[in-house]
Amino acid sequence: xxxxIIQTLNSVAFGGLLxxxxxxxxxxxxxxxIPNLAHGGFFMLGAYFxxxxxxxxxxxxxxxxxAGLGVGLVGIILERFILRQLPGNTQGQVLxxxxxxxxxxxxxxxxxxxxxxxxxAPQELRPPLRYFGLAFPTYRLVVxxxxxxxxxxxxFLMERTRVGAMIRAGVDDPEMARGVGIPxxxxxxMVFLLGAALAGMGGVLGGPILNAYPGLDADxxxxxxxxxxxxxxxxxxxxxxxxxxxxxxxxxxIALAPDLAYFVLFLPMxxxxxxxxxxxxxxxxx
Amino acid sequence: MSRGNLxxxxxxxxxxxxxxxxxxxxxxxxxxxxxxxxxxxALSLNLMLGFGGMVSLGHAAYIGIAGYTCILMTVAGYHPLxxxxxxxxLSTACAGLFGMLSLRAPGLGFLMITLALGQIVxxxxxxxxxxxxxxxxxxxxxxxxxxxxxxxxxxxxxYFTLIVFAVALFGMWRFQRSPFGASLMGTRDQPRxxxxxxxxxxxxxxxxxxxxxFWGSVGGLMxxxxxxxxxxxxxxxxxxxxxxxMAILGGATxxxxxxxxxxxxxxxxxxxxxxxxxWNSLLGAIFILVIIFMPYGLVPGCRVLWRKIKSRGKPPxxxxxxxx
Numbered sequence: 001x002x003x004x005i006i007q008t009l010n011s012v013a014f015g016g017l018l019x020x021x022x023x024x025x026x027x028x029x030x031x032x033x034i035p036n037l038a039h040g041g042f043f044m045l046g047a048y049f050x051x052x053x054x055x056x057x058x059x060x061x062x063x064x065x066x067a068g069l070g071v072g073l074v075g076i077i078l079e080r081f082i083l084r085q086l087p088g089n090t091q092g093q094v095l096x097x098x099x100x101x102x103x104x105x106x107x108x109x110x111x112x113x114x115x116x117x118x119x120x121a122p123q124e125l126r127p128p129l130r131y132f133g134l135a136f137p138t139y140r141l142v143v144x145x146x147x148x149x150x151x152x153x154x155x156f157l158m159e160r161t162r163v164g165a166m167i168r169a170g171v172d173d174p175e176m177a178r179g180v181g182i183p184x185x186x187x188x189x190m191v192f193l194l195g196a197a198l199a200g201m202g203g204v205l206g207g208p209i210l211n212a213y214p215g216l217d218a219d220x221x222x223x224x225x226x227x228x229x230x231x232x233x234x235x236x237x238x239x240x241x242x243x244x245x246x247x248x249x250x251x252x253x254i255a256l257a258p259d260l261a262y263f264v265l266f267l268p269m270x271x272x273x274x275x276x277x278x279x280x281x282x283x284x285x286x
Numbered sequence: 287m288s289r290g291n292l293x294x295x296x297x298x299x300x301x302x303x304x305x306x307x308x309x310x311x312x313x314x315x316x317x318x319x320x321x322x323x324x325x326x327x328a329l330s331l332n333l334m335l336g337f338g339g340m341v342s343l344g345h346a347a348y349i350g351i352a353g354y355t356c357i358l359m360t361v362a363g364y365h366p367l368x369x370x371x372x373x374x375x376l377s378t379a380c381a382g383l384f385g386m387l388s389l390r391a392p393g394l395g396f397l398m399i400t401l402a403l404g405q406i407v408x409x410x411x412x413x414x415x416x417x418x419x420x421x422x423x424x425x426x427x428x429x430x431x432x433x434x435x436x437x438x439x440x441x442x443x444x445y446f447t448l449i450v451f452a453v454a455l456f457g458m459w460r461f462q463r464s465p466f467g468a469s470l471m472g473t474r475d476q477p478r479x480x481x482x483x484x485x486x487x488x489x490x491x492x493x494x495x496x497x498x499x500f501w502g503s504v505g506g507l508m509x510x511x512x513x514x515x516x517x518x519x520x521x522x523x524x525x526x527x528x529x530x531x532m533a534i535l536g537g538a539t540x541x542x543x544x545x546x547x548x549x550x551x552x553x554x555x556x557x558x559x560x561x562x563x564x565w566n567s568l569l570g571a572i573f574i575l576v577i578i579f580m581p582y583g584l585v586p587g588c589r590v591l592w593r594k595i596k597s598r599g600k601p602p603x604x605x606x607x608x609x610x
Contacts, residue, residue, distance in 0.1 A: 035397065092581055
């Protein structure tokens, strides 16, 4: 019983982390048609920023916000100074983000060395909650709660505000949106900032669960891709549902059949591609 | 093929044959073999990229599937030739499956799916400790002896690689020149018109994917024969991206481009990594610079330059470089 509770909570907490990572990825792809392959790098960079801020004795939550802002800044630089150089050349933009992800990974290795860096969870969240004679890991519940809060916040931003309406218009028809005076360019930067910051914060929140280590980016990026392929690009709901599906499959895959953890992910991806090539809730063609 | 091209080809062939006689050091001969092996890989990727307009980020998967199959079967005691054939067949069959999945989504979706598939193959190789040795990798007991010829020495292996390279290059040259190659370029430029003309666009792209997978597997086998070892590092996204960069750097719309790109990247990597550790940063930087400043690659760029030099003094040519 305890095993299943722990694994289920691990899965939903991991799903929450994946949502923080893939919602930004999905929004950027939906609006700008760029699968930002540096997104895994953003996640890892966030984890390392968080580690350094924690080492400077900052509070965990301040470290998370600081790392999110720092990574957001990197995102803005990438968008403004590199991606803008290649207007209309989406293929080139993809490859440039890939190049950047190599640079990020290598610089992280240079600065923070190859050893895994632990990010301790906040002191007050370390003791497990005990109910009905069973222990529930507190921190993972908090991560889940934060991911849900982020999902609700993003939902309101996208569906209930003027900015959200403009972003949705940009996703559905960028040319027409420009035509009616929506500053699509500025929205691009904003969405990039938001997506990068979410990934960075996800990196810090994931730190106590995953640690910061070289290769974290390459571990997370394919999961984000699979989330988006499953859920559908450009859709928040898709990213949400996809994240938890992948979170469950990956976690239980590792727990029950470690050799086949990746293979377990392969199957639902195949099924979705065969029957619903746009993903479960896709707004735009991949 | 024009007379100039024929002469260039003959000179290049003679130079490649004479190469181990000129540079007698094993280290450099091995580097030349590496260049040829990566040229096969870059050329095979380029069938999709340059002539089909399909950007794949999962090409290293074929190194893995062909390589691991071959090694595992050799270790299990099968004949090396049988092991190699099984590796090629399984890997090409996987290419067939991967192609069916990737081609479900055009354009960027294709790229994302190939990337995800490549990472899944990497993940399986990495996690399936009992089979693949995980991160430690597994070794091939020895290089095979094709038709009783010993290819263990650097020089002999170079000639073996050269023969495989020549066969692969000829195969891909024929492919590109064939009516099928023409219809592939048609589907790249005008998929809708090709459909109206009665071509099965999906089938053309899928067959190309499979053929590229086959030649990629050949390159992967050679990679394993060269290193006599395989670990998940050969299957990483970096490896796939390196192969892609070779094709783009040299010029994806040409046959010579990927060879030039593979040679440059392999040499730079070997030279640089003996001085600095930061190869990945450099790789990323080259990637960004090439794509921003040289999106069409070196070979077409040099051709434009050459034409400009030749036509100096004459009235400037009216049109820009036509796509090949």
